[in-house]
Amino acid sequence: MRIFNWLIPVVISLLAAILIWHFNLRTIGYVNLEQVFNSFQMKIELQDTFDKTMMRERKVLDSLNFEVAKYQAAWDENRTNAVLYENLSQLLESAGQRETIQQARMEQMKLEFDSQIQKQLAQYLNEFGQSVEADILFGIMDDGTVLYSSTGADMTSDAIQFINDRYLDK
């Protein structure tokens, strides 16, 4: 029985030492996801494509609405012209349909881009984690979920560089 008196503390101390050694070896870092996302070249490119498509669609819609306004003004002046009324009705319907289709198309485009960015970003961040031999890489938001960290733990700028190089295959 006496042997346990000293063996148990020794085993416990040994286990504690192993645990401390193990956790000291771990590399833990974090990246600010919002900054990474905003600086991701793919996101910048797709946003540009989206904005240009949106602007193009908007122009078509604006010209249709201009036509509607023209017919509306003519109709307001002469409310007995049946042909004018017919044309105005058709234009209004056409503009309404166009706007609905456009909204649906843009929403669909947004969802597709959203998913594409997410897939590539997640992949490259994972590869980044491997490249820096991190055991755990946290994603944080701007409002702050890390209360304290050493400067080395913030890997945001390195991650941005890495994901953009990977995306552009540099």
Add this chain to the structure above:
Amino acid sequence: MQFNLSMTATWTNRLIAALASTALLACGGESIKGNAPSDAASLNWPKSNLTTHEYKEWVTQADNGFVRSKKIDAITFKASYVTSEMKAIRSLGVAAEDIELRRKESELFAELEFYQLTITANGFQDELLKFQLDSQEDYQGRVQYYGFYANQDALLVCGGDTINCPVHTWERTYDAINSVVLEFAFPAATLKDCLNEQREMIYTDRVFGNGPIHFRF
């Protein structure tokens, strides 16, 4: 941060939330297998003195810059610059052992620049067109797309110019291999001003939703 002002908050938050859900990245496992950046000038390096076997080996070695690959999600994209000599070897078969014949044959392909793209789903053994398939109509849509429209999603960037791909071929393999093999051809005449410059082939993956994928040669 936003695509659309009215959708700013929801769009951004949704995406960041999705990323945050994968934010705890366990980063163990295999290391990254990236290819070294290539020297564009070496792409057209004449290796006519090599035997067919040696030439094929030289071309497929990643370090020589002819092959670039990327894994995104469950899909691996492997892009290769196909030299005119390689086209000649494929075209001639065993006759390509005759180096002079091979050289002459390669001249027939000099008017185009070829890039091969192989798409594979990791661990998926069936025909790739059936991967993440929603319906039979979806399958037919993929057949149509790879057969007739895939070239519209390929671009070549060189020396500040962006060149559309006018033609492509798709090797229909059915269940024989579990990958999609596309070959894009770009007119060499449009590239005459950037012969020794780096090429960037961009393919936008619509079928599996990975978006634009860049390959630098």
